[in-house]
Amino acid sequence: MLKKILECSSITASYDGVNVIDSLSFTVSEGDFLCILGENGSGKSTLIKCLLGIKPLDGGKIIMGDGLKFRDIGYLPQHTSLQHGFPATVSEVVISGCLGRRGLRPFYTSAEKEIADTAMKRLGIADIAKKSCRELSGGQQQRMFLARAMCAAKKLLLLDEPVTGLDPVAQAEMYELITELNKKDNMTVIMVSHDVVKSIGCANRILCLCSARDSFYGTPEEYVSSHLGSKFIGEQS
Numbered sequence: 001m002l003k004k005i006l007e008c009s010s011i012t013a014s015y016d017g018v019n020v021i022d023s024l025s026f027t028v029s030e031g032d033f034l035c036i037l038g039e040n041g042s043g044k045s046t047l048i049k050c051l052l053g054i055k056p057l058d059g060g061k062i063i064m065g066d067g068l069k070f071r072d073i074g075y076l077p078q079h080t081s082l083q084h085g086f087p088a089t090v091s092e093v094v095i096s097g098c099l100g101r102r103g104l105r106p107f108y109t110s111a112e113k114e115i116a117d118t119a120m121k122r123l124g125i126a127d128i129a130k131k132s133c134r135e136l137s138g139g140q141q142q143r144m145f146l147a148r149a150m151c152a153a154k155k156l157l158l159l160d161e162p163v164t165g166l167d168p169v170a171q172a173e174m175y176e177l178i179t180e181l182n183k184k185d186n187m188t189v190i191m192v193s194h195d196v197v198k199s200i201g202c203a204n205r206i207l208c209l210c211s212a213r214d215s216f217y218g219t220p221e222e223y224v225s226s227h228l229g230s231k232f233i234g235e236q237s
Contacts, residue, residue, distance in 0.1 A: 002029040004065040005156055005188050006051070011060035013046050020046045023060065026207055026217040028190060030066065030155070033182045035199035036192045037232060038209035044192050047209070048160055051190070066155060071100040074153025076145055078160040078192070090136070090144050091129040094120055097151025112151075119147040122185075123177060139170030146177070150187075157181065159191040175202065196232050200224065208232065 006028040013021045020043040028034055038044050049055035050062065053070035064070075074097065095108055095116035102108060108116075120126040123143045128136070133144060142162060149157055162178065163171040179202050181187045193199045199206065199220075206223040208216040216228045223229040 002031060004029050004063075005032070005068055006065060007063040008051075009061050009063065011050060011062060012058045013043075013050055013055060014058050015046070019058070021050070021209075022213050024209075024215055025060075026205075028156070028188060028205070031182070031186050031188055032205055033179075033189045033203045034191070034205040034207060035203035036190065036207045036209070037194070037196060037199055042209040042211065044209060045160075048158065048192065051158060068155050072152070072154040072156070074149035074151070074157045076149040076157070076159045076162055078164060088133055089130050090125060090133050091116065091120065093133050093144055094125075094129075094147045094151060097148035100152055115151050116147070119150040122150070122181075123147045137170070138166050139173060142166060142170070142174060143177070146174075150181075153187065156188045156190065159189065161192050161194065163193075163195075178202070 004027055008024060008026050010023045010025050011021060012019055012023055024047070036044055036047065046055065050057060052073060052075060095113065097119075098108060098112040098115060101112055117126065120129055123146060125140060125143050125147060128140065133141065136144065146159075146162065149159070159178065163174050166174060175198060178189060178191065182189045182202075191199075191203075200223065203220055206216065206218065206220055208223065208228045210228055214228070216223055216226050218226070224233065
């Protein structure tokens with residue numbers, strides 16, 4: 001039986017006294033690929049903040065399983081960008097994902113450097129490790145940020161629309177990489193997406209948010225035949 005990595009039990013979260021998420025429940029097990037779908041304003045960003053421990057709940061609880069802690073979640077935020085003149089190299093950005101492991105130590109250990117090197121090799125960017133991250137293409141930058149998230153992740157990757165802003169080729173490559181991390185490396189993935197068709201194809205669980213009180217959680221096959229699935233698939237067809 002697969003171990004539960006994370007369980008949300010009747011969670012409620014609000015802004016300015018208005019519930020954005022109301023009594024939402026779902027589970028994420030070891031090796032799951034959960035895609036979170038929904039329109040803008042449906043609560044996806046709020047849910048992410050709750051899962052990261054950034055936003056407190058108004059009700060319910062989030063239960064971390066198998067020794068998982070908030071700091072062990074590898075997070076790739078939406079629209080990650082570099083400030084003009086940012087001087088770091090690719091390897092420096094990637095290994096910064098180990099900051100949670102490093103704690104108050106002033107230097108990275110050889111084991112942490114190995115984690116970063118392995119992540120860069122896994123994502124095909126080891127050959128540009130010493131390159132300034134300002135010189136990278138959009139697809140290379142996103143691979144770099146995904147490698148950084150992998151350095152933080154011990155059991156779970158949380159990806160917020162990881163292909164936004166990429167060209168179609170880079171999008172396809174990113175989807176392939178994420179799917180491989182899930183299938184071949186057994187990394188549990190939660191991915192926020194607007195692409196219903198791609199989500200159905202790569203996920204084994206779908207969470208669709210429509211409003212505070214209207215949501216779906218289940219398999220892709222169940223989602224396709226649900227009222228929310230019919231709505232969102234119809235909008236993209």
